Amino acid sequence: MTYTFTIDERLGIRLPLLEHSWENYSKVTQELILAEWETIRGKIPDRIKELENEINDRQSQLYREEDFERSCELNSEISELASIINDLWIWYRADNRITKKSHF
Structure with missing residues (x-):
């Protein structure tokens, strides 16, 4: 198997x-x-920290951004990074037993 x-x-x-x-x-x-x-x-918290740094960078750019379209793009990027962090926390907190096929 x-x-x-x-x-x-x-x-x-x-x-x-x-x-x-x-x-x-x-x-x-x-x-x-x-x-x-x-x-x-064990590496997931480090990956989350990397993504949080990327979010902080995008938020800093967003704060200074004057172009509406670019602001929307930055917001979308921040949203996607936050979604990835959420998914990583789910995997991190997953039970230590893997109980079904994983196709992610």
């Missing part, structure tokens, strides 16, 4: 891609998956 961790370009982290249900993996394989996930999971 195979599994892999694939990069999610939007989130900037690798996510598990399980080809079978969690229960069909041996305990040894489950432990390997969880060990790799914990390594990745």
Whole structure:
């Protein structure tokens, strides 16, 4: 039974891609998956901090921006970065057991 961790370009982290249900993996394989996930999971707060810095940069640009269209673009970028942060927190807080196929 195979599994892999694939990069999610939007989130900037690798996510598990399980080809079978969690229960069909041996305990040894489950432990390997969880060990790799914990390594990745431990990097999520640093990724969030990077994105928060990008938001702060965009907000600073927005504060100085006089062009309406560019202001809208900056607001949209800030919104997308905040959405990514939200998704990263969901992954970070996810139960330590991966229980279904992940296709994100």
